Amino acid sequence: MRIVYAFGLAGLLAVSCSTFNKKEEAKIAYERRIFKKASPGCKTDSTTCATYEISYPEFTGLDTAVLRILNEQLMKQIAGAPEDAPTRSIEAAADDFLADFDKTKAEMPDYGMGWYYKADARELVVTDSLISLQADADVFTGGAHGMFSTTFINVDAKTGAPYLLDSFLKPGYSSLLNQLGEEAFRKENEMADTTTLDAAGFEFPENKFQLNDNYGFRKEGIVFVFNSYEVAAYAVGPTEIIIPYEKLKGWFKGK
Numbered sequence: 001m002r003i004v005y006a007f008g009l010a011g012l013l014a015v016s017c018s019t020f021n022k023k024e025e026a027k028i029a030y031e032r033r034i035f036k037k038a039s040p041g042c043k044t045d046s047t048t049c050a051t052y053e054i055s056y057p058e059f060t061g062l063d064t065a066v067l068r069i070l071n072e073q074l075m076k077q078i079a080g081a082p083e084d085a086p087t088r089s090i091e092a093a094a095d096d097f098l099a100d101f102d103k104t105k106a107e108m109p110d111y112g113m114g115w116y117y118k119a120d121a122r123e124l125v126v127t128d129s130l131i132s133l134q135a136d137a138d139v140f141t142g143g144a145h146g147m148f149s150t151t152f153i154n155v156d157a158k159t160g161a162p163y164l165l166d167s168f169l170k171p172g173y174s175s176l177l178n179q180l181g182e183e184a185f186r187k188e189n190e191m192a193d194t195t196t197l198d199a200a201g202f203e204f205p206e207n208k209f210q211l212n213d214n215y216g217f218r219k220e221g222i223v224f225v226f227n228s229y230e231v232a233a234y235a236v237g238p239t240e241i242i243i244p245y246e247k248l249k250g251w252f253k254g255k
Contacts, residue, residue: 027061027128028059028060028061028062028126028127028128028131028157029059029060029061030057030058030059030060030123030126031057031058031060032055032056032057032058033055033056033057033058034053034054034055035052035053035054035055035090035091035094036051036052036053037051037052037053037091037094037095037098038050038051038052038098039051039098039101039102042114048105048114049114049115050097050098050101050102050114050115050116051114051115051116051117051118052093052094052097052098052116052117053116053117053118053119054078054079054090054117054118054119054120054121055119055120055121056074056078056119056120056121057121057122057123057133059071059131062157063158063160065160066155066156066157066158066159066160068160069155069160070131070153070155070160073153073155074121074133074135074153075088075089075090075093077119077121077135077137077151077153078119078120078121078135078137079093079119080093080096080097080117080119080137080139094117097115097117100141101115101141104142111142113140113142114140115140115141115142116138116139116140116146117137117138117139118137118138118139119135119136119137119138120135120136121133121134121135121136121153122134122136124152124216124217124218124219124223125217125218125219126157127157128157128158129156129157129158130154130155130156130157130163130217131153131154131155131157131163132152132153132154132155132163132216132217132218133152133153133154133216134150134151134152134216134223135150135151135152135153136148136149136150137149137150137151145234147228148227148228148238149227149228149238150214150225150227150238150240151214151225152214152215152216152223152225153216154215154216154217163217165177165215165222168252168253169248169251169252169253170251170252170253173248173251176248176251177211177222177243177248178209178210178211180243180247180248181209181211181224181241181243182209184241184242184243185209185226185239185241188239188240188241189202189239197209201232201233201236202231202232202236203231203232204231211224212224212226212230214226214227218242220242220244220245221242221243221244221245221246221247222242222243222245223240223241223242224240224241224242224243225238225239225240226238226239226240
């Protein structure tokens with residue numbers, strides 16, 4: 001599947017952000033890729049099985065340096081490499097995962113659980129100025145439960161630089177954004193305005209809500225995700241909130 005985008009970032013900065021329909025000369029295309037690999041035991045017994053599967057967009061129409069930066073970030077987020085580790089190929093990451101499973105089985109012959117690694121990077125916004133991707137990873141390597149996490153990749157499509165909130169919001173936006181974030185967080189978790197965060201099972205420094213740096217850009221607004229264990233016990237699960245662009249009127253640079 002090959003998809004071509006030719007949109008400008010103006011839609012993101014306007015009240016009608018959801019349209020993203022201003023034509024520009026630059027064209028960014030991508031094709032969806034899927035990579036799968038499994039240990040031989042998957043054919044006969046899931047308890048002696050390890051599977052590795054990732055899906056992601058492969059981009060064209062970008063500057064070579066930008067493409068390299070974007071691909072490095074993609075592989076860091078979805079291939080399963082530690083944050084400070086050298087970038088590995090998908091094949092190498094898969095081989096390492098399957099080898100770790102084989103080693104565990106060899107050390108514990110009675111080990112009765114299979115492993116899996118599933119990751120997907122999907123496109124949130126693709127314009128001539130911004131590429132924003134959401135990367136979801138679901139991993140199980142034994143224990144009581146697996147781990148699911150969501151992270152984001154936000155890159156300036158022209159330079160490869162990180163695309164930050166500072167890139168399009170005027171200085172001083174933090175207080176308003178945090179206020180809107182808390183309102184959305186409380187609504188998502190069905191918390192009354194008078195309920196303290198700790199009373200609802202959430203842990204924030206000094207019991208004061210604070211947005212994190214785990215955000216991406218959707219057509220309707222800025223999305224923030226608090227992953228499991230980040231501000232609450234695993235049983236509480238992750239929390240996703242969206243701050244609509246329309247609530248940030250007057251804060252866009254150049255507007």
